[in-house]
Amino acid sequence: MSDPPSNQVLAIPEILSMIMNQLDGPTVKTASLVCQSWYRHARLILWRQFIVKDWYSPDLTPLWPVLDRQGDAVHAMSLELTTSARIKTEINEDQIKFRLLNLLQRIPNLESLHLQVPYEIKSNHIVSTIASHAPRLKEFESDIRDWDATDMAHLLTGCSDLRMIAGHNFSGHVLEAIAETQPSLNQIDCTHPRFDDDELVAFAEKFPHLLRLSISLHQMLTAKALIGIAKYCHQIEHLDLHFCLCLQSSGFQALFPVLPNLRFLNLGPSEINDEDLSLVAAHCPKLETLKLPFCANVSHISVTAIVQSCRYLRHLDISWCDRILLSIFAAPEPWVCDKLQYLDISGIHAFYSVEASMASALLPNMYQQLARLNRLEHLRLSGHSFALRLLEVGRPFLSQLRQLKTLNIEKLKHPLPWKEIIQIGNLFPRLKEFKFRSTDVIPPLSETETIAIKKALGSRALQTLFTGIQAQPGEPLLLTKAGASTARASAMVSSSSSPSSSSPSLSSTSLAVDSSSSAVTSSSGSIPTTTGTGTGTETGTGTETVIISTVQGSSGISEPNISDDNIDTKLPLSKRRRSRSPSPSSSSQPLPSQSLFGTSANNAFTSLSTSEQQRWQEDTSNSPNGLKSHSQDEKQQRQEESNMPGIIKATLHSGLEISFRLDGEDEEENPDGEPER
Structure with missing residues (x-):
């Protein structure tokens, strides 16, 4: 009996290799267990790229037997160092040479090498080893900071197939050595170069077939260099002039019309303007990646031309170009780059104060266009200066982005309730990374606080204040300061003291809305609290702003008061590192669960110190208001929800776990990439 057609097809090595190249690593690893034939193909894929995270400090002896078996399948190797290893001043040069030699001897088919070395290492320490033991090398990238022209010539002579070289601090003499020893080179990447305009033009003259030119952090490069490149190099596909701040418009206008094959362009930040960028839209139809971060002279006019001309665009970064308005999404014709995979519009629409006020009117256009980018x-x-209204306006459109893997909404104009953050994340079934700051989140309330506020303000007022539901039909919830032209409302809450009570209660709540068309009054409930500084929260938009504030009182019931002296117009949740609790007075220390806007949610108790926990238990156990300390099971559950006090976590539908810190301070990464706690 003959094999089925599917088995016959998979028996063809070329087809099997093509299929496995489309699979992810774990799937390929599983496929390698099927049979010997599949193992041979999977092995070439699994070992194609080899990475050593810290190749200088630890002992690599256990690695040698593995490379003896699998080294012939490795074609690309990356030797990385931690920051602490790179800044060492006492370097064992013999050890570096020995380890590099052992690695290269066991990888005979190496074609690409990315090498990180300690800062004190010079080029002559390692070039001879690479030139002698990597004859098939085609790509070489290193952060060697002290290159000698003789060493570069030695490297290129030993590695005659080298086509791409990337490094730091290349001088004019190094460029000259490259031109003399490797005329077939077609890709060069320089960071912090030390050559001038004339030396770069002389280099370009000898490489008319140059495909990639990357020059980063060159503060003296001018339009003269671009004009010279435009004269000799017309085949460039990858152009990266990152942070070359002295380039002028005349250079861009000479270069872009002669680059019809350009696929990658990075000019951020630079002095490029609308006229220059329009030339890219007109003459570079194959463009796939465009990066223009912090380009202050670029506006929505040229960006609109790009998205309506470059149909192959996959990556667009126009972040922090504050002259670009949201009108790029409101053009009569939709974007032709419907295959876009990466879009960064952080910080746009920020330069014009008048137009910024109209951003909310353009949000539907933005979300409609995003929905087309499936x-x-x-x-x-x-970083936007306007409210994104992700759920209120964007929900039906954002939910169509079924392929979205990463989302960044850091530095929100107005913090969002934790529940809404979760709802936003759940819109995307494949989300793997969701970035926001702890200061972008309004913590959820404890059950005790929720019940108390419901009694005091009613469910509608509670929803308006804490869950982001519209304050009025058709009007979004915004946390804004009250202005002279806004209508005002004030909930004056007074506390009654009792000799036998260590925790006085708010005996009356009055809510009054003063506007030209309506008035709302509410009074009920009893809220446990402590004496302390009042906290104010403002909500509303348009002509009506609701300000809800708690004000300390001595005794009895205070009458509604909407004078400026009694209205706290400060946001309770500042945009920078802030506490979730009201600021205490000198006479008392408010506790998390006893504050309307306290830090408590799922982990308020565990965020306290030991002494504070004991005092909280004593105060609440003696309180006549019936406020009890959390049970042991609840405390244990909250501690299990987080590995660290003061952190609240949730798991999205995609399986991604997100969290934020109640103290408003986000984890920062150290130089080695590990978060600091």
Whole structure:
């Protein structure tokens, strides 16, 4: 009996290799267990790229037997160092040479090498080893800071197939050595170069077939260099001039019209303007990646031309270009780059104060256009000076981005309730990374606080204040300061003291809305609290602003008061590192669960010190208001929910776990990439 057609097809090595190249690593690893034939193909894929995270400090002896078996399948190797290893001043040069030699001897087919070395290492310490033991090398990238022209010539002579070289601090003499020893080179990447305009033009003259030119952090490069490149190099596909701040418009206008094959362009930040960028839209139809971060002279006019001309665009970064308005999404014609996978519009629409006020009117256009980008995988919306209204306006459109993997909404104009953050994350079934700051989150309330506020303000007022539901039909919830033209409301809450009570209660709550068309009054409930500084929260938009504030009182019931002296117009949740609790007075220390806007949610108790926990238990156990300390089971559950006090976590539908810190301070990464706690 003959094999079925599917088995016959998979028996063809070329087809099997093509299929496995489309699979992820774990799947390929599983496929390697099927049979010997599949193992041979899977092995070439699994070992194609080899990475050593810290190749200088630890003992690599256990690695040698593994490379003896699998080294012939490795074609790309990355030797990385931790920051502490890179800044060492006492370097064992013999040890570096020995380890590099052992690695290269066991990888005979190496074609690409990315090498990180300690800062004190010079090029002559390792070049001879690479030139002698990596004859098939085609790509070489290193952060060697002290290159000698003789060493570069030695490297290129030993590695005659080298086509791409990337490094730091290349001088004019190094460029000259490259031109003399490796005329077939077609890709060069320089960071912090030390050559001038004339030396770069002389280099370009000898490489008319240059495909990649990357020059980063060159503060003296001018339009003269671009004009010279435009004269000789017309085949460039990858152009990266990151942080070259002295480039002028005349250079861009000479270069872009002669680059019809350009696929990658990075000019951020630079002095490029609308006229220059319009030339890219007109003459570079194959463009796939465009990066323009912090380009202050670029506006929505040229960006609109790009998205309506470059149909192959996959990556667009126009972040922090404050002259770009949201009108790029409101053009009569939709974007032709419907295969876009990465979009960063962080910080746009920030330069014009008048137009910024109209951003909310353009939000539906923005979300409608985003919905058309059904292949989008990465979206960054951070740092906007207007409310994004992600759920209220964007929900039906954002939910169509089924391929989205990363979302960044850091530095929100107004913090969002934790529940809404979770709802936003659940819109995307494949989300793997969701970035926001702890200061972007309004913590959830404890059960005790929720019940107390419901009694005091009613469910509608509670929803308006804490869950982001509209204050009025058709009007979004915004946390804004009251202005002279806004209508005002004040909930004056007074506390009654009792000799036998260590925790006085708010005996009356009055809510009054003063506007030209309506008035709302509410009074009920009893809220446990402590004496302390009042806290104010403002909500509302348009012509009506609701200000809800708690004000300390001596005794009895205070009458509603909407004078400026009694209205706290400060936001309770500042945009920078802030506490979730009201500021205590000198006479008392308010406790998390006893504050309307306390830090408590799922982990308020565990965020306290030991002495504070004991005092909380004593105060609440003696309180006549019936406020009890949390049970042991609840405390244990909250501690289990977080590995660290003061952190609240949740798991999204995609399986991604998100969290934020109640103290408003986000974890920062150290130089080695590990979060600091």
